[in-house]
Amino acid sequence: MTEPHLAQPVLTTPEKPTWWKNRKFWTVVGVILAIALAAGRFVLREHRAEERSRHSAEKELDSFAVGDCVTMSQSKSGTDLTKTGCEVDPSYTVGLHIDASAECSDGKYTQYSITIKDAAVGKLCLAKNLVVGHCYQQGGPGGSTQLVDCAKAGENAYRVVQRFELDDEKRCPEDTTPSRYSAPPRTYCLALPTG
Incomplete structure (x- = not known):
């Protein structure tokens, strides 16, 4: 006679969260990067304008x-x-x-x-x-x-x-x-x- 086949319990591991696949996460990262890039451009533009003004003033004094x-x-x-x-x-x-x-x-x-x-x-x-x-x-x-x-x-x-x-x-x-x-x-x- 054959023994009845007992079903073995299937062990499943819970899925690890994949944050890199989360759309909200990438939206937040994108917004932060856009703000940082805009701030960097503004600071660089201000620095260049100040350098131009300083150079112009030095040139005027040297005249x-x-x-x-x-x-x-x-x-x-x-x-x-x-x-x-x-x-x-x-x-x-x-x-x-x-x-x-x-x-x-x-x-x-x-x-x-x-x-x-x-x-x-x-x-x-x-x-x-x-x-x-x-x-x-x-x-x-x-x-x-x-x-x-x-x-x-x-x-x-x-x-x-x-x-x-x-x-x-x-x-x-x-x-x-x-x-x-x-x-x-x-x-x-x-x-x-x-x-």
Whole structure:
């Protein structure tokens, strides 16, 4: 006789989840990658624009050579420099090009810098270019020097008595106040305005 055949239980292992086949997972990954790519492009675009602005500012500063005469004017973006003839009164002479972190040496220079995102790119040290016999006072665009009528000059005004194209305050008469620059070498002898 034959023995009845007993059915053997079939053991099945539960299917392991296959997350890589899950459509929702890949949708989320795709969205995250798209956001990361867009953010990366934005940051790169901003960085390139800042570099172009910095390069343009450096080029503008380099366009002013030591010895060039310039005037200052106010614009919506701040103080602008314009090359001019040295006979323009008043004007400035570019004395030095310096790093953005440096200061013009003796405090008498007018400093001009271009700022990109709150960081100066470089600086120019500007020496006053004044005419003997004329009167001036501070307070023009960007704190610049203004030509004033000696007869109507205010208390902060001064008159240029002498000008020397060298850095030597001893040349000034005792009744004047020397104002000197090392670059370009220049000394002014100043006095109170007379009407």
